[in-house]
Amino acid sequence: MEYEAVIGLEVHAQLQTRSKMFCRCSTQYAGAEPNTHICPVCAGFPGVLPVLNEYAVELAMRVGLALNCEIVSTNRFDRKHYPYPDLPKGYQISQYDLPLAVGGYLTIGHMGEERRIGIIRVHMEEDTGKLLHRRGDDGEVYSLLDLNRAGVPLLEIVSAPDLHSGAEARAYAQKLRQILRYIDASTGNMEEGALRVDANVSVRPRGSEELGPKVEIKNMNSFRSVERALDHEIARQLEVVRSGGRISQETRGWDEAAQVTLPQRRKEYADDYRYFPEPDLPPLVISDERRRQTQGNVAELPDARRDRLAEQYAISAYDAEVLTGSRDTADYFEAVVARLGDGVPPKLAANWITGDLFRLAKGEDGDLSGSKLSPDLMAELVGMVHGGEVNQGSARLLLEDAFRSGRSPRALARERGLLQVSDESQLSGAVRRAIEENPAAVEDYRGGKKQAIGFLIGQVMRQTRGTAKADVVRTLLERELAASD
Amino acid sequence: MDMRPDSRSLPDLSVRELRTLLDRREIGAVELARAYLDRIGEVDGRVRAYLTVTAELALEQAEEADRRLASGEAGALEGIPMALKDLISTRGIETTCGSRILRGYVPPYDATAYARLREAGAVLLGKLNMDEFAMGSSTENSAFAATANPWDLSTVPGGSSGGSAAAVAAGEAAFTLGSDTGGSVRQPAALCGVVGLKPTYGRVSRYGLIAFASSLDQIGPLTRTVEDCALVMNAISGLDPHDSTSSPVEVPDLTTALRDDLQGVRVGVPEEYFGEGLEPGVERAVREAIERLRALGAELVEVSLPSTKYALATYYIIAPAEASSNLARYDGVRYGYRSPDGEDLVENYLATREQGFGPEVKRRIMLGTYALSAGYYEAYYVKAQKVRTIVKSEFDRAFERCDLIATPTSPTVAFELGSRLDDPLAMYLSDTYTIPASMAGIPAISVPCGFSDGLPVGLQLIGRAFDEATILGAAHAYERSTDWARRRPELVSAG
Numbered sequence: 001m002e003y004e005a006v007i008g009l010e011v012h013a014q015l016q017t018r019s020k021m022f023c024r025c026s027t028q029y030a031g032a033e034p035n036t037h038i039c040p041v042c043a044g045f046p047g048v049l050p051v052l053n054e055y056a057v058e059l060a061m062r063v064g065l066a067l068n069c070e071i072v073s074t075n076r077f078d079r080k081h082y083p084y085p086d087l088p089k090g091y092q093i094s095q096y097d098l099p100l101a102v103g104g105y106l107t108i109g110h111m112g113e114e115r116r117i118g119i120i121r122v123h124m125e126e127d128t129g130k131l132l133h134r135r136g137d138d139g140e141v142y143s144l145l146d147l148n149r150a151g152v153p154l155l156e157i158v159s160a161p162d163l164h165s166g167a168e169a170r171a172y173a174q175k176l177r178q179i180l181r182y183i184d185a186s187t188g189n190m191e192e193g194a195l196r197v198d199a200n201v202s203v204r205p206r207g208s209e210e211l212g213p214k215v216e217i218k219n220m221n222s223f224r225s226v227e228r229a230l231d232h233e234i235a236r237q238l239e240v241v242r243s244g245g246r247i248s249q250e251t252r253g254w255d256e257a258a259q260v261t262l263p264q265r266r267k268e269y270a271d272d273y274r275y276f277p278e279p280d281l282p283p284l285v286i287s288d289e290r291r292r293q294t295q296g297n298v299a300e301l302p303d304a305r306r307d308r309l310a311e312q313y314a315i316s317a318y319d320a321e322v323l324t325g326s327r328d329t330a331d332y333f334e335a336v337v338a339r340l341g342d343g344v345p346p347k348l349a350a351n352w353i354t355g356d357l358f359r360l361a362k363g364e365d366g367d368l369s370g371s372k373l374s375p376d377l378m379a380e381l382v383g384m385v386h387g388g389e390v391n392q393g394s395a396r397l398l399l400e401d402a403f404r405s406g407r408s409p410r411a412l413a414r415e416r417g418l419l420q421v422s423d424e425s426q427l428s429g430a431v432r433r434a435i436e437e438n439p440a441a442v443e444d445y446r447g448g449k450k451q452a453i454g455f456l457i458g459q460v461m462r463q464t465r466g467t468a469k470a471d472v473v474r475t476l477l478e479r480e481l482a483a484s485d
Numbered sequence: 486m487d488m489r490p491d492s493r494s495l496p497d498l499s500v501r502e503l504r505t506l507l508d509r510r511e512i513g514a515v516e517l518a519r520a521y522l523d524r525i526g527e528v529d530g531r532v533r534a535y536l537t538v539t540a541e542l543a544l545e546q547a548e549e550a551d552r553r554l555a556s557g558e559a560g561a562l563e564g565i566p567m568a569l570k571d572l573i574s575t576r577g578i579e580t581t582c583g584s585r586i587l588r589g590y591v592p593p594y595d596a597t598a599y600a601r602l603r604e605a606g607a608v609l610l611g612k613l614n615m616d617e618f619a620m621g622s623s624t625e626n627s628a629f630a631a632t633a634n635p636w637d638l639s640t641v642p643g644g645s646s647g648g649s650a651a652a653v654a655a656g657e658a659a660f661t662l663g664s665d666t667g668g669s670v671r672q673p674a675a676l677c678g679v680v681g682l683k684p685t686y687g688r689v690s691r692y693g694l695i696a697f698a699s700s701l702d703q704i705g706p707l708t709r710t711v712e713d714c715a716l717v718m719n720a721i722s723g724l725d726p727h728d729s730t731s732s733p734v735e736v737p738d739l740t741t742a743l744r745d746d747l748q749g750v751r752v753g754v755p756e757e758y759f760g761e762g763l764e765p766g767v768e769r770a771v772r773e774a775i776e777r778l779r780a781l782g783a784e785l786v787e788v789s790l791p792s793t794k795y796a797l798a799t800y801y802i803i804a805p806a807e808a809s810s811n812l813a814r815y816d817g818v819r820y821g822y823r824s825p826d827g828e829d830l831v832e833n834y835l836a837t838r839e840q841g842f843g844p845e846v847k848r849r850i851m852l853g854t855y856a857l858s859a860g861y862y863e864a865y866y867v868k869a870q871k872v873r874t875i876v877k878s879e880f881d882r883a884f885e886r887c888d889l890i891a892t893p894t895s896p897t898v899a900f901e902l903g904s905r906l907d908d909p910l911a912m913y914l915s916d917t918y919t920i921p922a923s924m925a926g927i928p929a930i931s932v933p934c935g936f937s938d939g940l941p942v943g944l945q946l947i948g949r950a951f952d953e954a955t956i957l958g959a960a961h962a963y964e965r966s967t968d969w970a971r972r973r974p975e976l977v978s979a980g
Contacts (some may be wrong), residue, residue, distance in 0.1 A: 040594050044814045046587065046695040047574045047596060049728050079810055081857075083834060090813025143830075145818065274857035276866060279699035279807060281729050 002206040003241060005234040007163035008120075011176055012196040013155045013186040014127065015059045020151035021126045022050030022093065027152050030192065034132075034146035042151030044088025049280050052077075056153035057100075057284065060124050061294040062183045063155055064101025066301055067119045074285050075100045077124075077278040082271075085145050086129040094156075096275045099123035100284070106179065107303060108171040109321075117172050118160030127152040155185070161200070161211065166231035170223050173197050178302050182327045190222055197226050202247065203237045212237075212247055217261055219253040229254035233261045305330055313337060313346035322354045329353070332368055332375060339379035344386045352382055356396055360403050372406030373399065381409040388469060394418040422469040424476060427460070430468070431476045434459040445481060453477055495520040496656035497973055500565050500713040503659055507554055507564045514550035514564030518543045518608055521566040525610065525657045528976060531638055533630045534652040536571050537579055538611040546608040553606060562720055563606030568658040570649045571612040572619060573599055573704065574693035582695045583615040583627040583645075586841030587821045596693020597728065598662060598704045598721045605720040610658050613648030617843045618812065619669055619697040621645050622915035623905065626845045631902055634677060635974040636940055640899035643673030643915070649707045650677035654974060660708045660717050666697050667800050668894075668919025670705040671931040675894035675943020678933045678972065680714050680960070681707045683919075685951045686926035687732035689718075690725030696811040698804035699730075701923050710970050711932060711961040715739035718953060734951045742954035743961040747781040750959060753788035753887030758918055763896045766937025771893045774934035774944040774963065778891060781962050788883040788890060792876050796921040799876070801913065802856050802869035803924075808846075809853030815841065848909065877925040884949050889956050892918050894931040894943035918945060928953045932960040933969040941969075 020027055023041035041048040064071050078096035104119035129150035131143050157176065163169045177188035177195055188195045197220050202212035217233055220226045232254075237247050252261040300308070302324050309330065310320035324330045333353055337346045357378070361368050373381075381402065385395045390413055398409040398418065405412075413419045421427055434456050435442055444452035453474065460473045495503070495517060506512045522540050529535050543566060550564035569575065572582045574592035581587045599609075616626035624632045624647025634642040635655040642651040646663025650673035653661055663670040665683035674681025682705045689704045696702060706717035722736040754775060759768060779785050817823030817837035824840050827833030842850070856865040883890060895915055905912045922929040927950050934944035944963070948956035964970050 040592075043819060045592065045594075045820065046580070046582065046590070046814070047572075047592070047691075047693045048594075049692050049730075051727060051729055081810060081813060083813065083816065083831075085816065085818045085830070088814060088819065090816065091810055272859045274810070274854065274859075274862075276806065276810070276857055276862070279730075 003203050003238055004206045005164050005230075005237070006161045006202050006204060006211055007165075007169050007230060008161040008200045009159045009163065009169060009172060010198045010200070011157045011159075011173065012198075013063075013157065013180055013188065014194040015056050015153040015155055016184060016186050017053055017055050017059065017153055019053060021053050021056055021124070021153040022151055025151065029148035032148060034144070034148060037148040038150070042088070043147050044090075044150075050093060050278075052281060052284070053153060056124065058294055058297070059153075059183075059185045060100050060122065060155055061286070061291065062298050063157070063180065063185050064104065064122045065291075065295050065298050066179050066183050067101070067104040067106055067122065067157070069101035069104030069119055069122055071101050071286050071291050072098055073287075074098065074283050076283045077281045078275045079278050080125075080273040080275055082273060084128075085143070086131050086150070088129065088147060088150055092125055092128065093278055093281070094125035095123035098283075100286075106172070106175055108168065108175050115162075115168075117162045120158045120160050122155060122157050125154050125156060126150070127154045161202075166227035166229070166234070169199060169230050170227040173226055174223055175302075178325065182301055183298055199226070199230055201230060201233050201237065203234065203241055212241075213249045215247065215249065216251040217254060218251060218264065221256065225254055225256055228259060229261055232259065236261065299327065309333070313350070315347050315350045319347075319350040319354055322358075323350060326367070328368060332378075335375035336378045336382065339376055341383050344383050348386055349378070349382045352378070352385075352395075352399070356399050357403070360400060371403050373403045374406070377402050377406070377409060384409060384413070388420055388422070389413070390418055390420055391466060391470075393466060394420075417465065418467060420469045421464060421467050422472045424472065427464070427468055427473060427476055430460045430463040431473065431480055433463065434477070435480060442481065453481075493973075494656075496524040496659070497709075498659075499710045500562070500659050500708065500716055501710070503565055504561075504563070508559070510554070514547040514554060514608065515544060517564060518547035518566050518610070521610055521656075521658060524655070528635075528655050529657060531633060531976065532635055532651050532655050532657065533632045534613055534642075534648040534655065534657055535568065535611045536581060536583070536614050536629055536648070539578060539609055542578070543608050543610050546603075550606050550608060560604060560606030560720075561716060562602060564608060565606070565659045566608045566610050567602065568610045568613050568649070568652055568661045569599060570615050570646050570661070570663045572615060572664060572695040573662055574695065575599055575609070575612065578609075578612065580612065580695070581629070582619075583617040583629065584842065584846070585628040585822055586815045586817075586838070587695075588628070590821045592693070594693065597690035597725045599693065601721045602662075602717075607720070613646070613652055613661060613663075615648055615663075616645035616669075617846050618695070618808070619645040619664055619666055619702075620808070620845050620849055622668070622672055622912050623900075623902075624648060624673070625902065625906060626843055628843055633902070634899045634940075635976050636678060637899065638976070639901060640940065641676070641902055643676035643895070643899065645669040645673075646681075646707065647673045650674050650679055650681065653677070653679045653707045653709060655976060656973070660706055660713055662704055662717075662721070663707050664694055664697075665703050665705050665919075665923065666701045666804060667923045668916040670707060671919045671929060671943065671945060672895045672915055674707050674931040675933075675945075676899040676941065678941030678969070678974075679707050679709060680711055680930065680932050680964075680970075681705060681943075682714050682718065682930045682953070682957075683922065683928060684718065684722065684953060685732070685928045687730055687734075688723075688736075688928070688951065688953070689721050690723075690728040690731045692725055692727035696807075698807040699811060700807060701804060711930075711957055711964050712740065712743055714930070715743060715957050715961075718957075732951065737954055739954055739957055742958045744958040745962055745965055747778055747783035747959055747962050750783045750889070750955070751786050751887040752778050752783045752959070753786050753883050753890040755788050755790045755793070755883070755890060755892060757790050757793040758892035762914060762917065763893060764898065764937065767893050767895070767897060767942050770935035770937055770942040771891075771944055775891050777963060777966055778959065781966060783959070786887045788887055790876075790879050790883060790921065792872065792879055793921055795872050796876050796924055797913065797917055799869045799872040800916075800920045800924060801852065802865050803873065805849040805853030806856045806866050807853065809850045809857065812842075812846070812850055817841070845909070873924050876921055880921070880925045880927060880947075888948075889959055890947040892945045892947065894918060894945040898937050898940035898942060922947045926950060928956060930956045930960050932964055933972075934963070934967070935969060
C-alpha cells in the first residue's frame with residue numbers, strides 16, 4: 001500500500017513590540033540579568049490586572065491580513081491554566097474559541113510549483129518565563145526562575161494539515177518567517193527563540209480522507225532540524241505502519257545530536273486547561289476602520305514584490321526571488337536601481353547584488369547589515385562597469401574594498417590605477433612594445449594565424465596591469481600590424 | 486454652626502463633620518489621628534477589626550495633612566483617618582487577604598483606590614480583618630482572628646468585609662473600604678449598622694484589589710452616613726488605565742445627588758425578597774423603612790424578579806470558577822508562604838496550598854475547578870452565565886417601571902459567632918439578597934433601618950448601572966428622616 005504523510009505546523013512567533021503584552025516592561029531582555037525586566041503585572045503579583053498592548057494587536061492583525069485570514073471582529077482572550085513556575089499567574093492569557101484571525105493561507109514554491117497551505121487560525125497569547133536547572137556544590141539539584149520573558153507578546157499560527165514532507169514543512173516555515181519579517185511583526189530568529197516550530201505528523205494510506213494518530217514533534221531549533229526531524233519521523237511512522245504496527249498518539253522531541261525523534265516523558269494527568277473567558281479584559285472589538293488602517297500598514301508581501309520586480313526591471317524570476325528573500329535586500333536593490341544612470345540596465349545591478357555582494361555578505365537571506373556599500377556606491381560601481389570604466393576583475397576588487405571601507409569605488413579605482421585606459425595615445429607605447437618584443441607572434445599573425453593577436457592583447461594587458469580596454473587594444477594592434485606590414 | 490452639638494467624641498463624628506472641624510482648624514489632623522489610634526487601642530482588643538495598625542505612618546500622613554490644611558491645598562478627604570480591608574494593596578505594608586498563604590507578603594505597589602484616597606488627603610490607620618480571600622459572610626474564615634460585632638461582641642460582624650464594617654461601627658476609623666463580590670460590603674454594613682455601597686461594576690478600579698471573582702469584585706466604602714459614602718465615592722471612582730474593566734462613564738459629584746425628599750421617585754418592591762428565611766424582625770424593620778420612603782414622597786411599585794431564586798446557585802458556580810483561576814498564582818514560588826515540605830515541585834505545590842489555604846477557600850477552589858473542567862464547563866459555567874444574563878435582563882425590565890428597588894440587605898441580623906461554621910449552606914444564604922445585584926453588575930447600598938433584638942437591620946436600595954446618584958439620594962433622604970445614623974454601640978459610648 002502507498003502511504004502519505006500529513007503534517008500541520010504550530011508556529012509561535014514573538015511579536016516585535018517594545019513593551020510586553022499586558023504591561024509596560026521592556027521586551028529587550030536579551031543578555032539582561034535575570035528578573036530585571038519584570039513588574040508586579042508580568043510577575044503575577046496579587047491584585048494586578050492586564051492592560052492590552054495595542055501595538056501587539058496591530059502586529060497580530062498585520063500577520064492575519066498578510067496570511068489572507070479573516071479578522072474576527074469580536075475576538076476574546078481566555079485563560080489557559082496549568083501549574084508550572086514559569087507561568088506566574090498559574091494561567092496563560094491566550095485566545096481559545098474566538099481567536100483574532102481565522103481561515104487564511106500562504107503560498108509556498110516547492111519543486112517548481114506553487115502550493116497554497118491553509119492557515120487555520122492566528123491567535124495572541126503571552127510568553128512564559130524560563131526555569132534554569134542547576135546543581136549545587138552539594139550535588140543537590142535546584143531551579144532558578146527568570147521572568148524576563150514572561151508576558152512578551154506571542155502569536156500562535158496554526159497551519160492546516162496540508163504539508164506532506166520535511167522539505168515542504170521547511171518551505172512553509174521559511175515563507176512564514178519571510179512574511180513576518182516583511183511586515184515587521186517578528187524578528188523570526190529561531191536561535192533566539194523568537195520563532196518556535198512544533199509539528200503534528202501522521203501517516204495514512206494515500207487517498208484516504210481520515211487522519212492517522214498524530215504525533216507532536218517538539219524541540220526543532222532550526223529550519224534544517226524541522227526538515228530532518230519530520231523526514232525522520234515520517235520514515236519512523238511508515239516503518240511502524242508497514243510492519244503492521246500502530247502509531248501511538250504522543251509527543252516526541254527531536255534529538256539534534258542523535259538525529260532521531262524520541263518520546264518525551266508522559267504527563268501523569270490528561271491536559272485540561274480549563275479555558276474560560278478572561279474576565280479582566282473586555283472582548284476585543286476590531287472595527288472595519290481599524291482593519292482597513294492595518295491593511296494599509298501591511299507592506300507589499302514577498303510574492304507580490306517578486307513578481308513586480310521581475311516585471312518592472314526585466315530581471316529573471318530567479319533573481320527576483322533571491323532579491324526579495326528579505327525586505328531589506330529588495331529595498332536595497334530598488335534603491336540602487338533608482339540611482340543608476342540612464343541606460344544602465346537594472347539586470348546588471350541585480351547580477352552584482354545577488355552575486356558578489358551576497359557572497360561577501362554571506363549572511364543568510366542576504367543580510368546586508370555588515371556592508372558599508374550604500375546604494376549610492378553600488379549604483380556608482382554598476383555604472384562604471386556598464387560604461388567600461390573598469391573591467392569585471394577590477395570591479396570585483398573595488399566592490400570588496402568599498403564593502404569594507406564604504407569609500408567611493410571611482411575614487412578607489414583612481415587611487416589603485418584600476419580605471420580602464422581607452423585613450424589611444426596612452427596605449428600606443430605598450431602596443432608598440434608588445435609588437436617589438438614578440439616577433440614570433442607577429443610572424444604568426446602576419447602568416448595568417450589571426451588568433452595570435454590574442455597573445456599580443458594579453459601582453460598589452462599585462463603591461464597596463466589590466467586597465468587597458470581590450471577592444472581598443474585590439475583595434476590599435478590591428479592597425480599597427482597592418483601599417484608596419 | 487457648632488459641629489459638635491452633642492457629647493460624641495471625635496471618632497464618632499462623620500467625615501463631613503470632621504472635615505469642617507479640620508478646615509476651621511478647630512482640630513488638627515495629627516490630633517484626629519491620635520484620637521482614632523486611641524480608640525483602636527481602647528476597643529480593638531475586643532472587636533479585633535484590625536490585622537495591622539500603621540500608627541507611625543498615620544501620624545506622618547497626618548502631619549502632611551496638617552501642612553496642606555494650613556497652606557490651603559487640602560484635598561476633599563484631607564486628614565481623615567481611614568482603614569482598608571486587607572486585600573487592598575498598600576506598598577510597603579503587609580497585605581494578607583486574611584490568608585496564611587499571604588502572611589508576610591508586602592506589596593510593591595499601591596492599589597488605585599488607595600492611591601486616590603491618598604491624593605485626596607486621607608490618612609491610613611491600618612488594614613482590616615476579613616474572611617480569607619473574601620470568601621465568607623462572617624469574617625470567621627480569617628486565618629488570623631474572628632472579628633466581633635461591636636453591637637454584641639458574641640455575634641459576627643458579617644463578612645467578608647467584617648473588619649471594615651466593625652471598625653466604622655466602633656469608631657475605629659472615620660470610614661473604611663471593603664470589597665463586595667456577592668454582598669461582602671452590604672451584608673456586614675447591615676449587620677454592623679453602618680452604610681455600605683457596592684458601586685456599579687467598573688465604577689471603581691480593581692487594580693491592586695486582590696482578586697476573588699474578577700467579574701464581580703468591586704471596592705466599596707463603609708461609612709457612618711450616606712453623605713460620607715458620597716464623599717468617598719467621589720474620591721475613588723472613575724476610569725483607571727490600569728484596569729481595562731473600569732468604565733469611562735463620567736463620574737458626577739455624588740454629594741449633589743443627596744436629597745431630603747423622594748417626590749417623583751418610583752421605588753420598586755420585589756416580593757421575591759420577602760420570602761422564606763427572612764427573619765420577622767428584619768422584615769418588620771424593612772417594611773417600615775419602605776413605608777417611610779412612601780411618606781417621603783416615593784411612589785411604591787410592585788416589581789417581579791423571578792430568577793432571584795437561581796441567583797445564589799448561579800453565583801456559586803461563577804464566583805468559585807473565577808476564584809479557582811485567580812488563586813492559581815499562590816504557589817509559594819514568588820511571595821507569601823512556601824511549605825518546607827515536599828520532595829519535588831508538585832509535592833511542594835500541594836503542601837504549600839494544603840497548609841496555606843483554609844477550608845472555605847479550598848472548598849471553593851474545588852467547586853470552581855470542577856465547574857471549569859472539560860465535560861462540565863458547558864453544563865455549569867456556560868449555563869450559569871446564561872442565567873446571569875437573565876437576572877440582568879429582569880432588573881432591566883424592573884427598572885422600566887421604577888427608579889430604584891428596595892429590599893432587605895440580609896435575611897437575618899448578626900448571628901452568634903461559631904453558629905454557622907459547620908453549615909456552609911446556611912452561611913451562603915446570608916447573601917441571598919445581595920447576590921442578584923452583584924450578578925447584574927448594578928449598584929446597591931445598605932443603609933441602617935432600625936433594630937431587631939437589639940441588633941442592626943439594613944435596607945438595601947438597588948439602582949440602575951452607573952446611577953449611584955439615585956440610590957445615594959434616596960438613602961440620604963431616608964437617613965435624614967431617622968436617627969439610626971446617630972446610634973452607637975454600647976461598647977463605645979461606655980468606653
